[in-house]
Amino acid sequence: MTHPEDQDRTRELPAYLDPRGVDQPTERYRGAAYDPRVDHHRPAADQPTQVYPPAAQQPPAQRSPYQPAAQPPGAYPPGGSPTGGDDVPPRKRKRRGWKIFGSVVLVLVVAIAGFVIYLDTSLNREDILADYDGRPADTPGVTWLLVGSDSREDLTDEQKDELATGDAEGKRTDTIMLLHIPDSDAPPSLISLPRDTLTDIPDYGQQKLNAAFAFGGGSLLAQSVEGLTGLRIDRYAEIGFGGFAGIVDAVGGVEMCLDEPMNDPLAGLDLEAGCQTLNGSQALGYVRTRASANADLDRVQRQREFLSALLSEAASFGTLINPFTSVPLALEVADTLIVDDDVHLWHLASMGLAMGSGDLVTTTVPVAATPTLPEVGSVVQWDDAAATAMFDAIRADEAIPSELITTE
Known part of the structure; x- marks a missing residue:
């Protein structure tokens, strides 16, 4: 059945496509959303019965959380680029x-x-290496005079008890060494000079070598060593009891291997045989004790061994890259070391590297006898010919002949 009003409907366009538009929207269309199922040119009775709520009552469209918010024209979306x-x-x-x-x-x-x-x-600098008439001429390489004193300055009573240092006033030297760092390809050498060495001390006559330190400090000791060896001293470094123990503790101790137990109440030393890590107090007793068969000659050997091990540990890669070790170590060195006026931190680094190197030659100056002399006591006399040959090699910046190297 055909509706009367639909006879010409085939020629009409839907209202939303009619270019003539709609004059006024009907009341039921006003404000409503467009629905393609509604034909506004048909009577209401023929329209679908479903009622659509006004657009104002419809819930707002929900934007997907992944959909970016609208941007003003020409603006970039979030992120800053198109x-x-x-x-x-x-x-x-x-x-x-x-x-x-x-x-x-x-x-x-x-x-x-x-x-x-x-x-x-x-750094604690002092005028140690002053010129004087008759001083040896400069030689190739760098020669250090290393001194360990028994100074108790700046030690509290508790520290003196802990380190078993006693209460002696002033300072004397327990350790005297020469370190030669050559300019040639010869290995560096560390030579112990026994503190009881008999020598001529300027203005004091024949005395033990360590008496020069007691009489005139590092300056007179350096002059006495230069006269005894014929070598020119280029650098000077000195450390006391407290500084030595502090440096050992700063690196976390030093491992040493003992062939037999060591016990010396005077040095506060009580060590078992075997390998063990020595702390500052134990290390100080280890390098001070003379409670062995050869007394001072044994001690200088232990001093060389320990000092080499200490500086090898201080210059190790693990110590240098660890700020909790390297910083306290550097501060302890700067605070306790006494050096001559021309020494700088890089000179100390060079010394440490030389002593920590694997090719370091360690020896004691050749000894001929250890007599006891009136008014002087027990002394050490060098083998003059062998000692002269040793220092001639160093003066020429050459390696020490193997037959002159001794550990006793």
Whole structure:
């Protein structure tokens, strides 16, 4: 059945496509959302019976959380670029990363340089190596005079008890060594000079070598050693009881292997045989004790062994990269070491590397006898011919002949 009003309906367009438009929307269309199922040119009775709520009552459309919010014309979406990515091009990101890295490196370099300058200015310098008439001429390489004193300055009563140092006033030298660092390809050498060596001390006549230190400190000792060996001393370093123990503790102790037990109440020493790590107090007793068959000659051998082990540990890679070890160690060295006016921190580093090297030659000056003399006591007399040959080799910046190397 055909509706009368539909006879010409085939020639009509739907209202939403009619270019003539609709004059006034009907009341039931006003404010309603468009529905393609509704034909506004048909009577209401022929329309679908479903009622659509006004647009104002419909819930607002929910935007997907993955759908970006609308942006003003010409604006970039979140991320800063038309594609939604980082607004910094890859080349600029890499350049910014290098700038940050460079800034961090610069800060570290400045901090390390400042710390080195602080340490260098903190060194205890004294005028030790003064010129005098008849001083030996300069020779190739660098020769250090290393001195360990029994100074108890700056030690509290508790520290004196802990280190078993006693209460003696002043300072004497327990350790006298020469370290030669050659300019040639010869190995560095560390030579012990027994403190009881009989020698001529300027203005004091024949005395034990360590008496020079008691009479005139490091300056008179250096002059006496130069006269005894014919070598020119280029650098000087001295450390006391407290400083030595502090450095050992700063590196976490030093491992030593003992062939037999060692016990010396006077040095506060009680060690078992075998390998063990010595702390500062034990290390001090170990290098001080003379409670052995050869007394002072045995002691200088232990001193060389321990000092080499200590400096090898201090210069090790593990110690240097660990700020909890290297920083306290550096501060302890700067605070307790006494050096001559021309010594700087890099000179100490060179000394440490030489003593920690695997090719270091350690020996005692050749000894001929150990007599007891009136008014002087027990002394050490050198083998003059062998000692002269040893120091001639050092003066020429050559390796010490193997037949002159001794550990006794």
